Amino acid sequence: MSLPETWYRLPFVYRPRAERRASPALAAFHWDGSIPRQNHVANISSSGAYLLTSECWKAGDIVSLTLQRSGILESRDQRRYTVQAKTIRRDDQGVAVAFLMPRGSDVRLWQSTIKAGAPQTEPEDVVFEFRLAAALAFIERVTPAASNAARLLMRRGLSNHRLESAVEIALHAEELLALEGCGAGFHLDPKAVIRILEDGSWTEVDWIQHWWAGLLATSCVTGAGGKSDLKFVSLLSQITTIQARILAGACSLAQKSIAEECRKPLRPLTCSAKELIRITGTHDRVRIERDIVHLVELGLIEKSLKWRFFSLLDQAVITPTETAVELYARCHGRRGAENSTKSSMDAKTVAAV
Incomplete structure (x- = not known):
């Protein structure tokens, strides 16, 4: 890259x-x-x-x-x-x-930890220690106020699986910021950073980890006392993998009908049962209906009568809200719903995972 x-x-x-x-x-x-x-x-x-x-x-x-x-x-x-x-x-x-x-990297090869009584010498252990040190150094550069809390969380507070997820989130966020050409003069909200590392570390799915990385990269604030909106962090933490696939499918479908001056589709968007089964990776229509209902309750899918009877019908209305479109954009490292059409992660990508 x-x-x-x-x-x-x-x-x-x-x-x-x-x-x-x-x-x-x-x-x-x-x-x-x-x-x-x-x-x-x-x-x-x-x-x-x-x-x-x-x-x-x-x-x-x-x-x-x-x-x-x-x-x-x-x-x-x-x-x-x-x-x-x-x-x-x-x-x-x-x-x-x-x-x-x-600068700021603290590689700790061969040091015993609470989780490992003896130094780990396998190649994977060496690689991970370098990745962890790089992730912590990145956090210290972009949000110094969160460096101590992040170091405590990632050195002692997370299990091995959650730690791997948190490291990937931080390093992918660094890549996203690099691609956007961010330089000096910006910083990330420390509360948002810690919250994203904590909540995002629960997922083991690569592309959802990258969604969390997108939220991390877009938590930029201006001024020493600036704060980012934690609304999107809260929303993503309440979404399962299948629900994220539905959201991605809805936003991908919406990209084809969103006018340049608007942030929402010009008409209700319907998706066939066959297509939703492909997107979600499950044939359980009752479960799909439940997941759509949950997205409606979160304010990410527009209310419609058809989603109530999806288990009996051959299609469902999955029109994303403005909040959903902006969340989707931020999950791909872009602030503002108008940038969602630039996303490289569409419904076909997530459905194939």
Whole structure:
């Protein structure tokens, strides 16, 4: 992913030499043109690593390394971490590199925790520690007032599964902000950040985690005492996966009928039973009807007589409200309902998950 230079070139800092250990099966990939090259990691610490490689990198060279389990290059971000590194020295077997982590990063490799009585040396453990440190550093940069609470929550307060979700939410929000070209002069509402990390960490579905990341990225406030609207956080926390699919389907359908000057469809939107079954991934019409009713009660779907009898009819009215369209836009990192048509996540995408 190509990111704006103004965001990508963050202030980097060197770390003092830390304890180095071997992590069996850990590899560091680099790109040789369009070809990924794999280098075995002989040992690694929080501040650097020694790579067994024949690459002729010179002292002072900056390289981009992707840490992951050895094998095929991982496609999922959760299983890899890309870090900038500076070559320190070279010998006959390989090179020693120092990691250039964003300022504020606190990588804690080989440190025992309450959850793990002994240091974890599997490649996945190493990758996750770097991702966690990067997530916390991002939060500290964009909302310093929430850094202590976020560190306490993510270092001690969440279970392993919830922690993985919270880290993905933070890192994806960072990507969204980078794509929007956000620079200095903005910050995120600390209360919204902590609430999003807490509530969003319950989901294990990737695309819903990215919805939470969108809310995080759009919780920007102006002024030191500014506060963001927690209404959308509250709404998303009350939606199940199937209900989110229905909402995505409704907003995707609405994109075709929303006038440029309006924020709501020009006419009631109906969806066939067959299409709703495809979108939701369930043939249980009674359950679909219940989920539509819940979205109506939340104020996300317009009231209609037809949704009351969907289990008996072949279609349902699923016209999204203005609030729903704006929520959908924010979940994709864009403020304002008028930007919802730019969303890359439509009903076909979520229905395929």
